[in-house]
Amino acid sequence: MSRVTSADVARESGVSRTTVSYVLNDTPGTSISELTRRRVLDTAERLGYTPSAAARTLRSGRSDVVLCVVPDWTAGPVIDTLIDDLTTLFAAQGLALLVFNDRGNRPLTELWRAVTPRAVLALGPLTDADAAAMRSARIPVVGSTLDEDPHPETFAVPQHGIAELQVEHLAARGHRVLAYAAPSDSRLAAFTERRIAGARAACARLGLPEPRLRTVELEVESGAAAVREWRAGEPVTAVAAYNDEVALAVLAGLRAEGLRAPEDVAVIGVDDIPLARLASPALTTVWQAIDAQAEHLASSVLAALGHDVPPPRPTHELFHVVERAST
Amino acid sequence: MSRVTSADVARESGVSRTTVSYVLNDTPGTSISELTRRRVLDTAERLGYTPSAAARTLRSGRSDVVLCVVPDWTAGPVIDTLIDDLTTLFAAQGLALLVFNDRGNRPLTELWRAVTPRAVLALGPLTDADAAAMRSARIPVVGSTLDEDPHPETFAVPQHGIAELQVEHLAARGHRVLAYAAPSDSRLAAFTERRIAGARAACARLGLPEPRLRTVELEVESGAAAVREWRAGEPVTAVAAYNDEVALAVLAGLRAEGLRAPEDVAVIGVDDIPLARLASPALTTVWQAIDAQAEHLASSVLAALGHDVPPPRPTHELFHVVERAST
DNA sequence: CTGAAAGCGCTTACAG
DNA sequence: CTGAAAGCGCTTACAG
Numbered sequence: 001m002s003r004v005t006s007a008d009v010a011r012e013s014g015v016s017r018t019t020v021s022y023v024l025n026d027t028p029g030t031s032i033s034e035l036t037r038r039r040v041l042d043t044a045e046r047l048g049y050t051p052s053a054a055a056r057t058l059r060s061g062r063s064d065v066v067l068c069v070v071p072d073w074t075a076g077p078v079i080d081t082l083i084d085d086l087t088t089l090f091a092a093q094g095l096a097l098l099v100f101n102d103r104g105n106r107p108l109t110e111l112w113r114a115v116t117p118r119a120v121l122a123l124g125p126l127t128d129a130d131a132a133a134m135r136s137a138r139i140p141v142v143g144s145t146l147d148e149d150p151h152p153e154t155f156a157v158p159q160h161g162i163a164e165l166q167v168e169h170l171a172a173r174g175h176r177v178l179a180y181a182a183p184s185d186s187r188l189a190a191f192t193e194r195r196i197a198g199a200r201a202a203c204a205r206l207g208l209p210e211p212r213l214r215t216v217e218l219e220v221e222s223g224a225a226a227v228r229e230w231r232a233g234e235p236v237t238a239v240a241a242y243n244d245e246v247a248l249a250v251l252a253g254l255r256a257e258g259l260r261a262p263e264d265v266a267v268i269g270v271d272d273i274p275l276a277r278l279a280s281p282a283l284t285t286v287w288q289a290i291d292a293q294a295e296h297l298a299s300s301v302l303a304a305l306g307h308d309v310p311p312p313r314p315t316h317e318l319f320h321v322v323e324r325a326s327t
Numbered sequence: 328m329s330r331v332t333s334a335d336v337a338r339e340s341g342v343s344r345t346t347v348s349y350v351l352n353d354t355p356g357t358s359i360s361e362l363t364r365r366r367v368l369d370t371a372e373r374l375g376y377t378p379s380a381a382a383r384t385l386r387s388g389r390s391d392v393v394l395c396v397v398p399d400w401t402a403g404p405v406i407d408t409l410i411d412d413l414t415t416l417f418a419a420q421g422l423a424l425l426v427f428n429d430r431g432n433r434p435l436t437e438l439w440r441a442v443t444p445r446a447v448l449a450l451g452p453l454t455d456a457d458a459a460a461m462r463s464a465r466i467p468v469v470g471s472t473l474d475e476d477p478h479p480e481t482f483a484v485p486q487h488g489i490a491e492l493q494v495e496h497l498a499a500r501g502h503r504v505l506a507y508a509a510p511s512d513s514r515l516a517a518f519t520e521r522r523i524a525g526a527r528a529a530c531a532r533l534g535l536p537e538p539r540l541r542t543v544e545l546e547v548e549s550g551a552a553a554v555r556e557w558r559a560g561e562p563v564t565a566v567a568a569y570n571d572e573v574a575l576a577v578l579a580g581l582r583a584e585g586l587r588a589p590e591d592v593a594v595i596g597v598d599d600i601p602l603a604r605l606a607s608p609a610l611t612t613v614w615q616a617i618d619a620q621a622e623h624l625a626s627s628v629l630a631a632l633g634h635d636v637p638p639p640r641p642t643h644e645l646f647h648v649v650e651r652a653s654t
Numbered sequence: 655c656t657g658a659a660a661g662c663g664c665t666t667a668c669a670g
Numbered sequence: 671c672t673g674a675a676a677g678c679g680c681t682t683a684c685a686g
Contacts, residue, residue, distance in 0.1 A: 003388075003464075005663055016673045021665055031671070050440035054384035055663035058678045061330075063381070080407070087428045096438065098425040101414045111423065113377035137330075218601040220609075245602060252605040274545040275572060275602055278579040282547075332679055343657045348681055358655070382679035385662045657686080662679105670673080 004049045013043040020044075024051070057116055066090050066301060067117035068099045069108065071124025072187050076243075077273055078290060079123070085294030086121070093302060097121075109133060119301050125190060140304035142297065159191055160198025162286055162319055166240035166268050167202035167211070169284070169321045175238035175266060178203060179212040179230045181250050183242045192242060199240055212236055216249050223253020227265070231257075237265055238327070244269035244276045244285055251279060251326065266327040281325035288319045331376045340370040347371075351378070384443055393417050393628060394444035395426045396435065398451025400514050403570075404600055405617060406450070412621030413448070420629060424448075436460060446628050452517065467631035469624065486518055487525025489613055489646055493567035493595045494529035494538070496611070496648045502565035502593060505530060506539040506557045508577050510569045519569060526567055539563055543576050550580020554592070558584075564592055565654070571596035571603045571612055578606060578653065593654040608652035615646045 006024070010017045015036060022030045023040040032040075043049075057063040068086065070079065083099055090097045095118065100111060108130050112120060120134055122143040134141045163180070170178055180199045182192050199211050214226045227250065230236035241247035247269030254261055261267050261281055269276060269285040276283040302309040333351070337344045342363060349357045350367040359367075370376075384390040395413065397406065410426055417424045422445065427438060435457050439447060447461055449470040461468045490507070497505055507526045509519050526538050541553045554577065557563035568574035574596030581588050588594050588608055596603060596612040603610040629636040 003663085006665095007663080017664080018666080018674085019672060022672090025665085027666090033671075036671090050436070052385065052663050053442055054381045054390070055678090056665080057381035058379065058385050058662090058680085059664045059666090061678070077403075084428055084430065088430060096427070096442075098427065100423070100425065101411055103411065103415060109377070115380055115423075218605060220605060223605075248602055248605050252607065255607055275575055278545060278547060278550075278575050280579065280582055280607070330679085333681095334679080344680080345657060345682080346655090349656090352681085354682090360655075363655090379679050382662090383681080385664085385678090386680045386682090388662075655686105657684105659684090660682090662681095664678090666676090668673105668675090670671105 003052070004047045006049070006051065008047060009040065009044045009049050012047065013039045015040060061116065062118050063116050064095050065115060065117045066095050066097050066119050066121055067112060067115060068097050068121045069102050069123060069126070070099055072101075072103050073124070073185075076271070078271055078288065081290045082123075082294050082297075085291055086298055089294060089298035090301075093307060112139065113137075119305055121297060121301055140301065142300045142304055158198075158318075159194035160201065162270055162288070163195040163198030163240060164202040165286055165319065165321060166270070167199050167206070167208075169268060169323075169327065170238040170240060170266060171202075171206050171208060173238070173262075173266060173327055176208055177212075177234055177236050177238075178208060179214065179226075179236040179239045181214060181216045181226060181239050181241040181246050183246050184215045184217050188242070195242060209234075211240070216241070216246050216253070218245055218249050220249070220252045220256050223249040223251070224256040225253070226250065227253040227257045227259065230265075231259075238262075239265060239267045241267060241269045244271045244273045244283060247283055247285070247326075248275070248279055251281075251283070261326045268321070268327050272322050276322075276324070279326070284324045284327040285322050286319050287322045289317060292318060330379070331374045333376070333378065335374060336367065336371050336376050339374060340366045342367060388443065389445050390443050391422050392442060392444045393422050393424050393446050393448055394439060394442060395424050395448045396429050396450060396453070397426055398514070399428070399430050400451070400512075403598070405598055405615065408617045409450075409621050409624075412618055413625055416621060416625035417628075420634060439466065440464075446632055448624060448628055467628065469627045469631060485525075485645075486521035487528065489597055489615070490522040490525030490567060491529040492613055492646065492648060493597070494526050494533070494535075496595060496650075497565040497567060497593060497654065498529075498533050498535060500565070500589075500593060500654055503535050504539075504561055504563050504565075505535060506541065506553075506563040506566045508541060508543045508553060508566050508568040508573050510573050511542045511544050515569070522569060536561075538567070543568070543573050543580070545572055545576050547576070547579045547583050550576040550578070551583040552580070553577065554580040554584045554586065557592075558586075565589075566592060566594045568594060568596045571598045571600045571610060574610055574612070574653075575602070575606055578608075578610070588653045595648070595654050599649050603649075604651070606653070611651045611654040612649050613646050614649045616644060619645060 006017050006020045010020045019032060020040055023032055023037050087097045112134060119140045126143060131141055180196055203211050212230055214229060216222050216226045239250050241250055247267050250267050251261055254265055259265055269283050272285045272287040276285050299309050333344050333347045337347045347367055350359055350364050380390060414424045439461060446467045453470060458468055507523055523540060530538050539557055541556060543549050543553045566577050568577055574594050577594050578588055581592055586592055596610050599612045599614040603612050626636050
């Protein structure tokens with residue numbers, strides 16, 4: 001059973017391959033009689049014709065693939081949901097989102113040169129060399145969910161804003177001596193730095209002392225050690241954690257030290273993972289509008305491709321605090 | 328800056344495209360002089376030549392892409408790690424693993440016909456139509472991590488074995504009245520069913536009453552309701568949960584009902600997520616050897632492609648109990 | 655040992 | 671309105 005080609009469709013419907021191509025691609029500027037059109041469409045359907053992506057790509061120099069480069073972060077529910085949403089959004093535009101987990105093994109250049117994607121969506125930072133090469137190869141690159149992105153067209157979740165929101169929430173609760181619990185994973189460094197900067201800025205703005213920074217592993221003992229340090233000297237009464245997992249480690253540390261949340265120390269996380277609700281006390285956290293982020297990213301890519309997309313929704317409601325028992 | 332082609336390399340190094348192709352592909356049965364060989368390789372390097380995947384695919388009818396179809400499961404750390412591992416393993420063989428999140432929106436047929444992958448790795452069940460069509464198109468399909476897979480070459484994690492291990496662990500602790508906590512997500516049904524069957528079989532074998540089955544949502548109240556039901560009549564003293572998240576919901580339910588683990592009710596999960604350690608009490612769970620599973624799957628695919636791969640490692644150590652405080 | 659040529663399946667100027 | 675033909679970049683029989 002060899003592949004059905006456009007030539008087969010042409011022969012079967014008694015027209016030329018040109019006509020088949022025009023009909024199937026709805027090529028603008030051509031007017032094919034409705035009868036021919038129908039006949040071609042029916043034949044294609046009947047034969048189970050699927051255009052060869054390889055041939056199309058070779059001919060046009062561009063594919064229907066959007067390459068999504070996912071950096072070597074600790075994967076999490078947030079990124080999974082984001083990719084799910086993106087897959088759906090691109091599919092609606094006839095584009096296939098293919099996900100490549102960049103583990104730093106292979107040069108990215110090789111991959112995108114080989115795949116010739118229509119666009120690249122980089123969820124993490126690209127090397128300057130890669131970015132430059134892609135741009136000069138005319139492949140639109142939409143990048144990075146970080147702040148300070150050099151490309152204004154790019155959507156960026158203001159990471160610092162997330163931490164500011166945490167600090168504001170804690171300050172509103174009357175806390176003055178705050179701590180920031182960072183993850184140890186160096187792959188998250190780019191995010192962590194921005195969040196910390198945001199926390200510092202918010203503290204300064206609110207006239208609070210600088211937050212006491214400490215790395216917390218996902219171990220009870222690590223959480224406990226952080227808590228001990230934070231309680232020494234002028235005692236910390238509230239902790240903003242990088243994410244819900246780190247927050248749960250802090251909560252576990254408090255428990256191990258015989259302290260209570262929020263009475264002794266309040267804790268707030270980020271992400272609103274399902275387990276945040278199950279914690280004891282239930283974890284206050286910052287919810288992120290992943291769907292809005294996905295829409296923004298997809299719109300950026302589509303706009304860069306010249307698709308006529310509605311402008312992305314306003315970004316002001318990108319995240320908000322979910323109040324639970326831990327603060 | 329237009330694309331560097333093999334013709335450019337040929338011209339620059341003063342040989343024909345045939346020779347370039349032979350050298351670059353290490354085509355067996357040809358012997359090119361070491362001098363020419365070096366010259367071609369150097370030129371290719373210098374020009375930054377990357378073969379066009381599209382042209383190659385068009386010409387040979389097969390690509391270097393392994394398409395990994397990830398069904399619409401609740402994504403989790405396990406699947407993420409698995410895909411990470413697979414990416415690395417295939418990359419080592421010059422194959423790019425591209426992940427497609429199947430959300431049931433688009434017919435899968437369209438996708439694989441278009442991409443012409445070298446092989447398809449289906450992590451979930453395929454429709455019979457898809458499977459048949461792929462096979463008749465000569466695309467090797469390796470599928471499904473479930474038991475009872477019709478294709479013996481396929482690696483399958485014995486799902487029932489995981490539940491059996493949980494039951495055995497609880498029984499060894501002296502528990503006789505057991506419950507099984509299933510997730511509500513219908514997308515997990517295929518797994519859930521097999522696990523439940525495994526739990527039942529183990530109970531029967533050990534002379535225990537049938538486990539009391541109940542669905543538990545990731546909500547404290549849902550866990551509490553389950554606990555109330557389990558404690559009515561002959562009280563359940565131990566719960567095997569579908570995964571760590573469900574186990575944590577049961578733990579939260581116990582807490583809400585004023586019961587203690589493991590004194591009143593023991594709980595065991597599956598997956599050993601980082602948060603299992605942070606729970607109070609720390610959660611006993613079943614650890615799965617994801618790397619071994621990835622190796623198996625990759626080997627199955629490579630073997631189907633005729634690669635000469637070492638036989639996968641024995642599967643007997645695919646999972647084991649991690650004992651913590653909750654049992 | 656190396657080269658000229660065909661052809662994979664498509665799209666798109668260019669004629670008719 | 672539709673068709674014949676070129677060409678995207680590669681690989682691989684087939685000659686030399």
